[in-house]
Amino acid sequence: MATVELLFSALPEHVRTARLVAAAVARRAGVDEAVLDEVRLAVGEACSRAVGLHRSVGITTPVRVRLTEDEKKFSIEVGDDAPHTAVAEAVAGSSGTSAMDREEASEAEDDMGLAVISGLVDDVEVSAGESGGVIRMSWPTVPASVLP
Template sequence: MATVELLFSALPEHVRTARLVAAAVARRAGVDEAVLDEVRLAVGEACTRAVGLHASHGVTTPVRVVLIEDEKKFSIEVGDDAPHLSAADAAAGGPGEASGAPEEGEDDMGLAVISGLVDDVEVTADESGGLIRMSWPTIPAPVLP
C-alpha cells in the first residue's frame, strides 16, 4: 500500500497543485484514464472547501491531502482543521455562527458536486475538523509472461 501525503497552506493558489498531484498519483495507481478528470474535479472541490473553511474560521494549519493506493482501489482524504457545527448547534445559533463560516448552501453545493463525481464518498466532521474520503476502483496491472 503506497501513500502520499500533501500538506499545503490554506491558499486558493495551492488547490491546483493538489489537483495535479492527485491526478498523477491516481494514474500511477491504475485509475482508469476516463475517470482522471473526475478525480481532479473532486479533489479541487474538496480542497477549495477546506481552504474556504480555514479562511472563514481563521485556521492557520495546513490543509491535508492523503493519497492511498492499494490493490483494488485508490483513495483520497482531504482534511481540514476548521470547527464544524453539529446540527443541534447550528439550529440553536451555537458556536461559530458569527465566525464568517460559509453559508450552508455554499458548503452543500461543493459536497453535492463531489457526490455527483464520486460513487464512494464519505464526509465526517466535528468541532476539531472535517474529512472527505473518496475512492475509485483501480485497473489491475497486466501480468507479463
C-alpha cells in the first residue's frame, strides 16, 4: 500500500496544486482515465471546502490531503481542523445580513459542495466534529496486469 500526504496552507491558490497531485497519483494508482476528471473535481471541491472552513474561523493549521493506493482502490481523505460548531458561530458573527441568513447561506454553500462531491464519487463519507472534519472518497483501480 502506497500513501502520499500533502499539507498546504489554507489558501485558495493551493487547491489547484492539490487537484493536480491527486490526479497524478490516481493515474499512477491505476484509476481509470475516464474518471480522472471526476477525481480532480471532487478533490477541488473538498479542498475548497476545507480552505473555506479554515479561513472562516481563522485557523492557520494546514489542510491535509492523504492519497492512498491499495490493490483494489484509490482513496483520498481531505481533512480540516475547523471545529464545526465554531464555523456556524463565526458565520453568525460576521456583519451584513442577519445571523440566520448568513448561517443558512454558509450551510447552503457547504451542502452544494458536498452535493457536487456526492454526484462525482460513488464511495464518499463525510465526518465532522469538534476537532475538525474529513471527507473520504475512493475509486476502484484497474489491476496493473489489465493495463496496456
